[in-house]
Amino acid sequence: MDSHVSPxxxxxxxxxxxxxxxxxxxxxxxxxxxxxxxxxxCGLDFDPPKLTVILDKVTTTRELIEQSGRxxxxxxxxxxxxxxxxxxxxxxxxxxxxxxxxxxxxxxxxGHDLPFVADCxxxxxxxxxxxxxxxxxxxxxxxxxxxxxxDTRAFANGHWNYENAAPEWRSLHYIAGGQFYAIGESLRxxxxx
Amino acid sequence: MDSHVSPxxxxxxxxxxxxxxxxxxxxxxxxxxxxxxxxxxCGLDFDPPKLTVILDKVTTTRELIEQSGRxxxxxxxxxxxxxxxxxxxxxxxxxxxxxxxxxxxxxxxxGHDLPFVADCxxxxxxxxxxxxxxxxxxxxxxxxxxxxxxDTRAFANGHWNYENAAPEWRSLHYIAGGQFYAIGESLRxxxxx
Numbered sequence: 159m160d161s162h163v164s165p166x167x168x169x170x171x172x173x174x175x176x177x178x179x180x181x182x183x184x185x186x187x188x189x190x191x192x193x194x195x196x197x198x199x200c201g202l203d204f205d206p207p208k209l210t211v212i213l214d215k216v217t218t219t220r221e222l223i224e225q226s227g228r229x230x231x232x233x234x235x236x237x238x239x240x241x242x243x244x245x246x247x248x249x250x251x252x253x254x255x256x257x258x259x260x261x262x263x264x265x266x267x268x269g270h271d272l273p274f275v276a277d278c279x280x281x282x283x284x285x286x287x288x289x290x291x292x293x294x295x296x297x298x299x300x301x302x303x304x305x306x307x308x309d310t311r312a313f314a315n316g317h318w319n320y321e322n323a324a325p326e327w328r329s330l331h332y333i334a335g336g337q338f339y340a341i342g343e344s345l346r347x348x349x350x351x
Numbered sequence: 352m353d354s355h356v357s358p359x360x361x362x363x364x365x366x367x368x369x370x371x372x373x374x375x376x377x378x379x380x381x382x383x384x385x386x387x388x389x390x391x392x393c394g395l396d397f398d399p400p401k402l403t404v405i406l407d408k409v410t411t412t413r414e415l416i417e418q419s420g421r422x423x424x425x426x427x428x429x430x431x432x433x434x435x436x437x438x439x440x441x442x443x444x445x446x447x448x449x450x451x452x453x454x455x456x457x458x459x460x461x462g463h464d465l466p467f468v469a470d471c472x473x474x475x476x477x478x479x480x481x482x483x484x485x486x487x488x489x490x491x492x493x494x495x496x497x498x499x500x501x502d503t504r505a506f507a508n509g510h511w512n513y514e515n516a517a518p519e520w521r522s523l524h525y526i527a528g529g530q531f532y533a534i535g536e537s538l539r540x541x542x543x544x
Contacts (some may be wrong), residue, residue, distance in 0.1 A: 177532055197394065219531065293450045298395065333369050337538070339534045340538055341535050
């Protein structure tokens with residue numbers, strides 16, 4: 159594992175996606191690994207940390223998650239914009255070489271039988287909490303976060319450090335038609351009592 | 352209604368929150384209006400447009416939504432950071448003067464019996480799709496978007512225009528402890544076929 163990849167305490171894991179980045183969703187089943195992009199992923203609870211992600215019925219990644227009961231959410235960087243857009247726009251079933259075309263490299267994290275995408279800024283290992291009605295009706299999947307890690311060059315001591323990191327570490331926020339926004343300036347509100 | 356507030360076609364309404372901004376959630380019931388902040392709001396479907404929002408059981412806004420069956424989601428701006436933080440941190444039940452302290456100003460939109468927060472960049476009127484299990488278990492509420500509007504100085508012709516708008520129009524993306532990030536630079540991926 160890359161020496162910059164460091165565990166994040168579970169009680170702070172929600173901070174990794176609280177700013178609404180577009181994420182990568184990966185899964186493994188029966189020897190197959192896949193990854194897709196998702197703009198619709200969102201925090202759901204703090205303790206234990208949970209999140210939601212919307213997974214269209216046509217996606218191979220959804221099938222792998224339904225079969226294995228687990229998935230990884232990762233926060234891609236500005237340097238990975240083209241990778242993110244490519245894995246979000248090619249369907250594995252129609253483009254079997256999708257991962258090679260996107261340039262996806264995997265790495266392992268001990269104790270978690272999941273494919274993690276290298277060079278992201280953060281990773282969350284999730285256990286599927288089955289909710290058949292919401293999965294079928296809304297394509298909405300609920301995950302409990304059971305492990306979290308971040309690259310210390312972008313997130314350390316429980317805080318994103320975008321303002322001091324190199325610009326290519328910033329998170330991506332998708333709109334439509336290939337257009338993303340990078341995250342910007344840090345701002346701080348006055349205390350409210 | 353402010354002359355800059357313009358309707359957004361429903362098929363493009365998802366773009367108003369696709370980049371994961373922190374939002375304001377407002378509701379009205381029996382003569383009472385309230386608003387709270389929510390970092391956990393997310394797109395759910397394109398057509399008809401739907402979204403999810405997490406509403407803690409202690410919030411007055413949740414009660415108003417459960418009673419009225421409708422709510423508004425709005426995208427606050429950098430200029431509204433302190434307002435956003437204040438309505439997110441004060442509970443109406445304990446601080447009856449919350450709205451005055453935050454400086455909330457309301458406006459009306461014809462045909463929608465909802466309180467809309469003035470000076471935001473976008474507004475989505477939503478009809479609650481009752482899902483009792485998810486509301487009770489996860490505090491997760493599903494809304495169908497039945498009307499959408501944006502301030503044309505920030506969003507026009509189906510696109511955010513943060514790169515040309517004044518910086519105070521940018522969206523807010525909350526982390527924790529009063530820290531937000533503003534949305535940043537626009538980036539465009541190459542087409543993928």
